[in-house]
Each structure stands twice: as structure tokens, then as C-alpha cells.
Amino acid sequence: MNRYSLDINHLVSVNFKKLLTLVFLSSTISFSTNVLAQSDLTLSTEQAELTANAPVAKTSVGEKVNAGVWLAKLKIALTQSNFQAGIVTMKADKTKSYNWIHGVIDAKADGEKPLEVEGISPLIGTGVSNLRHNQIVTFIEPNKEAYSIESDSIRKFIPPIFYQDINQLSESYQFVMVSKNQIGGRSAQLIRIESIDDTAYNYWVWIDVESALPLRMAFVNKKGEVIEQILMTHLSVFAEPTEEIIKLGEHTLPTPPSSLIATHQETNNWNMSWIPNSFSLIKSDRHHLSITREVSDYYLYSDGLVEFSIYVQRQLDSFNSPLVLQEGAMSFVMVRSDGFDVTVVGTIPAETAYKVASSVKSL
Amino acid sequence: MTNKHLESISALLDDEVNQSELEATLQQASEQSSQTDAFSRYSLIGDVLRNEQVLEIESSFAANIQAAIANVEQEVVEQSTSEQSTVTEKSSVVDISSHANWRSRMTQKVKSFGQSSSGRSSAQFAIAASVALVAIIGVNNMSQSNSEYSAPVAQTTPLVTGVAPVSLGSTGVQNKPSASQLTQSRINALIADHQQQLKVIDDKKELAETNEDKKVIEP
Structure with missing residues (x-):
């Protein structure tokens, strides 16, 4: 009897696996043919691009090529070129993959602004997809009504600062131009964005020499270890917006709520005696956490590249202070203080987070 | 009782038939599928009562699954169950007889039967009652020794238990x-x-x- 039922089990699982493999195979086949077709296209369009006036910024003769110039090129490429790319993010033992598409559709009428279109959707499953038209970013989630916010970038894997003036970082980071590497058969220039006082992680970006798009990005700790990274798995650059880009541009996005309605109800109950010099307060308020409805005093700090949040809450009965968690570049530190719990969450080293958390005192 | 015709099988398993009855019953059982089913059920009940075997998946349940699979994909079934197919054809008799405990017990019984001069006469009428008893004692046994039976009960839903740990395991930070x-x-x-x-x-x-x-x- 026993053996019999086991075999049935085995049978079922064999069948199931076979089915899975079949599905997987068929999907990869269609995927690879797509890629093949696209890479052919890419070759021809890229050649066309080189001969025609490329939208990518070229350094004018005599201009000194330094890290700043590369980062400026990166911004132009991110906001002005037409491309489609596959992205894999590796955070601790979690891997996520995205399809990333971007293009600029010329203005239809005079006086109108050209439409910048950007879409990011998960390759696997039905997570949150984002669609951006110029400064409107829409979040599309299954079983939820789509909503928009105002932002000049989709905050997914590219730091928002790359869409803005990178020189805002110059007080907290220094830019270092390093060697060229090969990534996915492309030549890439490595630019290191290094934390000046070592309170934040260093950020390394490998910029495609040809398209100036980021081929790889990584958070690197003091010891030079990569702790979180983003990798481009394929890239197709087009001279003109593709059909897909134009299609994405035709969607009507929900209008973002007029921002700054619920603004500063600043809390001044707490004193942070130690905040890294490079970070400054973005906002503070008191709000309920959406999941537990716990009330919390809240502070958000940013150095332009990364952010961290400080939460001050009532004491929990049972936890061993300090509680330190780390996932990729994100740290979570909860510290028991005099009558309250302080939590620091953000893309900063755990040591920095701990120092900040234990510096919070009641006034 | 409606299952009076199954009494002979019950008697056989309870070691209470004489030589001619044994032959007749075995002959009958090999011809009728309802009888072989009853044979497998009774022997299973007996095994469970004697704590010689833990209750497993009902054979009809397994057979249903196999039938369903056979419809979906004939090839795989044929390949990897060439051994099983004989089992399903001859039905559960072979299946049960392959159980080591049963076989040794049965051979022992058959041998001792030849030696014993007379079957116990009182047995015949007790059989019908014993079937009902089995159910009651079985239930009692289940509730008394929960720990022993919890594992095999879980096994009766192999598909679900096979899938569940995968989704539960992927909770990351937690x-x-x-x-x-x-x-x-x-x-x-x-x-x-x-x-x-x-x-x-x-x-x-x-x-x-x-x-x-x-x-x-x-x-």
C-alpha cells in the first residue's frame, strides 16, 4: 500500500514538473526569439544612430572627460533616449527582474512639450507596474485602482538623483572615474560615487560607453564588498520611439492628487543628537502606520542619493534591544530608549543607523 | 445483512474457514471485483486493529488519481508504471498480498489450517457483528492515539502537502x-x-x- 501511494505521488509530481518545464521552455523560446529579433534591429538602429545626430550627449572637443561628465551623459541618456532593457536586481538572496522601456515622443503640435514615456513592469508575476509620462508616475497594481503621483522618475532601481542634477551630491559624495569594464559584451565606464565621511554606502555605476545608459549599479560597503546590485541583462537602443513606446504614451494616466495638502504637522518632541553631516531633514510628521495602525512620530532624512526614516513609537513588550536586520543595502535598527522605541530604516550601513537611533532623545 | 456474501472473506481473514471453504472463497474472490475490494478492505481493517499497519490512502482514492492522470498523459503513466499496471489490473489482492506482514501471516494461517482438525464453529455468526465492531473500535483507536495517526492522515492529501511548503518557505526577512x-x-x-x-x-x-x-x- 505504502509503496503504491508513493508511486502515485511520484507520478503526479513528474507530470507536474513536465508541465512546468514545457511552459517554461515555450516562454523562454518566445523570449529568446524576441531578443534575437530585437538585437538585429538594435544593430541597425545603432549604426544609424552613430551616423545621424545621436541624442546622446557627446563630449565636445577639448572638454575634460571626468566622472561628472559621464554622470551628466547618464542623465541625458536616461531622459532622452529610446531603449528597452531587461533588469535584474539582486538584494541579499532575493532576485527581481523587470522589463524597462523608455522613449521620447516628439511633440505633435508646436509649443507642446515632447512626451517622455517610461514603463517598468515585473517580468515574473503581477507585482506593481509603473508608467511615467513626463512628471506623472502611475502605480498599477492588480486588484487596486491605479493612482498617480508627481515625480520625475520611477523609484524602482535607478536612484532618483540620476534624473536630476548630480552635482547636488557633491557635498556628501565624491565622483571618481575608474577603469573600463566589459559588461554583457559592452564596454562600460565605471564611476564610483563615494561617501566622503563613510557614513553611507558607496554607489558604483557602470555606464555604457555607447549609449551612456547604466549597465550595472551596485551598493558597495567600506570593505569594497558588493551588497546589492542591479544588472542590465539586455539592452536595445532605438533611434526612434518604437510602437510599444508610442502605445504606452497613448494611455491616459490618473491625475495625481494636488500635492502638499496634508503637509507639515511637524513634531518637535525629539532631538536627534547625531545625524551624519551629509543628511538633511526632508520632512517630519506624526502618522499611523498603514498596516498596524500604530501611531508614530516620523522623520525622513536624505543625502540626495539615499534616504532613511526615523520612527519613534511606544515601547513594545518583547524584543531584544538593539534589533538589527539587514537586507541587501537596507538596514533596520530598532533600539529601546528611555520609555520609547526608536527605529531607523533606510539604505545606510547598520552602524550608521544604530548611531542615529541611539542618539534620539526626548526633549 | 446485505453483505452476507462477504462473510466468507471475513472468515477467511479471521482464520475461521475450513479447507473447502478456503478454496471456494479464494475462487470466488478472484472472479468478482467487489469481492476483491472487500478482501482488501477487510484485511486492512484487520491490520489496523492489530496495529500491524497504519491506515493508508484508500486504494480507490489512489485509483481515481491514477485514472485521472492516465487521461491527461498516457505515455508517462505507461512508462513509469509498467510495474503498477499489473497491480491495477489484478486489483488490490496482489497489492495487499505484497505487504510483508500479511503474506507471512497468511502462509502461516494456511499451514496451521491444514494441521488443525476442525474450524471453530462459533465463528460464523460472529463475523457480521465483527464488521460493525471494527468500525467502533477503529474510531476509538484513532482518538486514543492521535499522534500515531496524525502523520498518515496528512498523507492522504499528497498534492496539497507537496505544494504547501514551497509557498510557506519563501517569506524572506521574517x-x-x-x-x-x-x-x-x-x-x-x-x-x-x-x-x-x-x-x-x-x-x-x-x-x-x-x-x-x-x-x-x-x-
């Missing part, structure tokens, strides 16, 4: 700290809230930035 559930839910809430806050900050930054831009332009 495994790391030795924190209580309360702490855990706070951790999750804080991380989620942090992500939520980040979505919104661009609005404000932008405003500050445009202000700065204006300042730069004006002088």
Missing part, C-alpha cells in the same frame, strides 16, 4: 530575527511605511528644486 509576532508585525509595518514615504518625497524635492531654479535664474 525568518531572520528571533522576534515575537508583535515585533515582527511592527518590523513589516515600518519597512512598508518607509517604502511608502519614499514614493511621496519626490513631490517635495521637486518643489524645492524648482524654487532653487528660480533663484538661480532671477539674479
